[in-house]
Amino acid sequence: METVTAPRKTVQLSISRGLTFLIALACGAVAANIYYAQPLVGLIGPAVGLNAHASSLVVTLTQIGYGVGLVVLVPLGDIFENRRLIMVTLVACMAALLSASVASNAVLFLATSLVIGLSSVVVQMLVPFAAHLAPDESRGRVVGNVMSGLLMGIMLARPVASITTDLLGWRAIFGISAGLMLVLAVTLRLVLPERKPSASVPYPVLLRSMGELLVRTPILRRRAFYHAMLFGAFSLFWTAVPLILASPACGLGQGGIALFALAAVLGAFVAPVAGRMADRGLTKPATGAAIVAVVACFLLVFASGGHVVATLFVAALLLDVGVSCNLVLGQRAIFSLGAEIRSRLNGLYMAIFFCGGAVGSAVASWVYATYGWMGIAWCGIAFPLLAGLHYLTELVPRRLATAA
Numbered sequence: 001m002e003t004v005t006a007p008r009k010t011v012q013l014s015i016s017r018g019l020t021f022l023i024a025l026a027c028g029a030v031a032a033n034i035y036y037a038q039p040l041v042g043l044i045g046p047a048v049g050l051n052a053h054a055s056s057l058v059v060t061l062t063q064i065g066y067g068v069g070l071v072v073l074v075p076l077g078d079i080f081e082n083r084r085l086i087m088v089t090l091v092a093c094m095a096a097l098l099s100a101s102v103a104s105n106a107v108l109f110l111a112t113s114l115v116i117g118l119s120s121v122v123v124q125m126l127v128p129f130a131a132h133l134a135p136d137e138s139r140g141r142v143v144g145n146v147m148s149g150l151l152m153g154i155m156l157a158r159p160v161a162s163i164t165t166d167l168l169g170w171r172a173i174f175g176i177s178a179g180l181m182l183v184l185a186v187t188l189r190l191v192l193p194e195r196k197p198s199a200s201v202p203y204p205v206l207l208r209s210m211g212e213l214l215v216r217t218p219i220l221r222r223r224a225f226y227h228a229m230l231f232g233a234f235s236l237f238w239t240a241v242p243l244i245l246a247s248p249a250c251g252l253g254q255g256g257i258a259l260f261a262l263a264a265v266l267g268a269f270v271a272p273v274a275g276r277m278a279d280r281g282l283t284k285p286a287t288g289a290a291i292v293a294v295v296a297c298f299l300l301v302f303a304s305g306g307h308v309v310a311t312l313f314v315a316a317l318l319l320d321v322g323v324s325c326n327l328v329l330g331q332r333a334i335f336s337l338g339a340e341i342r343s344r345l346n347g348l349y350m351a352i353f354f355c356g357g358a359v360g361s362a363v364a365s366w367v368y369a370t371y372g373w374m375g376i377a378w379c380g381i382a383f384p385l386l387a388g389l390h391y392l393t394e395l396v397p398r399r400l401a402t403a404a
Contacts, residue, residue: 022188024147024150026184027147030122040170059113061114065114066120067355068117071210072207075344077125079200079201083194124346127143127150147331213345220334223333223349226330231327234320235358237297239364249373260313271324271325274286294319295384297316301315301380356383360383
């Protein structure tokens with residue numbers, strides 16, 4: 001079996017609050033690129049020549065690109081100088097966004113959508129970079145702060161895209177973001193330190209090693225399963241909830257639905273708290289609390305029957321808090337396994353739970369159309385319950401040695 005890792009470096013780097021904030025800001029700005037098109041599909045499709053049935057390809061291809069990038073680009077952080085890799089990927093992202101802002105036909109726009117998703121995985125290069133710079137005793141706090149910025153970008157992307165489109169047209173958001181990517185590329189080039197990984201292996205060997213890592217790293221498998229289940233519940237809820245909010249049962253217009261979605265932003269503020277809990281050795285109880293919060297979300301959905309907006313808002317807040325906390329706890333756990341494999345572990349972790357989210361969003365419309373909002377509640381609670389059943393194995397003494 002080929003060896004793909006090298007001895008861990010003993011040099012201890014550091015990261016300032018200012019640099020942590022900058023990386024968090026960059027993560028949020030880049031992550032938002034994946035979601036800008038979602039509320040604009042109805043405008044983009046006719047403008048580039050896509051019919052109503054094909055318009056959803058804009059979002060789908062962006063997500064496919066992101067998923068592919070997690071597997072084929074993020075692991076490069078284990079063999080290439082990190083700062084240069086980040087710069088090149090940011091420039092590619094800028095070029096794709098600029099192309100999207102002027103694309104006049106479907107083929108070009110769909111191709112740029114794929115590249116936008118592919119290059120937006122630069123956020124998953126920045127997160128392990130920040131983890132590498134952080135001392136062991138504060139790594140969870142740093143990761144939590146960075147992930148808070150990333151989550152804020154995801155949650156604010158849709159309302160920002162809608163507001164910008166109302167003022168300047170749908171192409172403007174892509175042009176503005178392209179300019180922002182250029183500013184970030186220049187700024188990060190000036191302030192990020194060099195980080196040359198100790199491993200030196202051919203790219204095909206690097207990719208093959210990811211399967212080996214998945215097999216021999218039980219913490220990765222456990223944490224990825226937890227978050228795949230919780231992220232599946234998250235995607236299911238947020239895909240279906242606009243449908244019930246716009247229905248006669250709730251009667252909200254688009255403005256009201258946009259305000260409701262801001263509940264998700266509040267969940268981003270708990271990410272640093274989760275990181276601090278992990279630093280204090282409280283990963284296990286915090287994970288249990290995160291799973292319980294997501295279960296409680298769907299219990300509230302049952303209680304409201306989907307007809308009480310205030311109850312749904314509280315449910316959304318519980319869901320976002322639980323998912324945000326669990327994400328940070330998982331990353332803190334896998335980032336503790338070694339700097340020389342950190343990028344590959346992060347790529348695997350993200351790719352696996354991204355699949356869980358894809359399942360949740362894929363079944364949401366069918367479940368809602370077939371079984372209504374209570375069907376969403378039953379389906380939604382199944383995801384965290386599966387995570388909870390697996391979590392119970394952490395409490396069995398013989399499994400403690402391999403638990404996350």
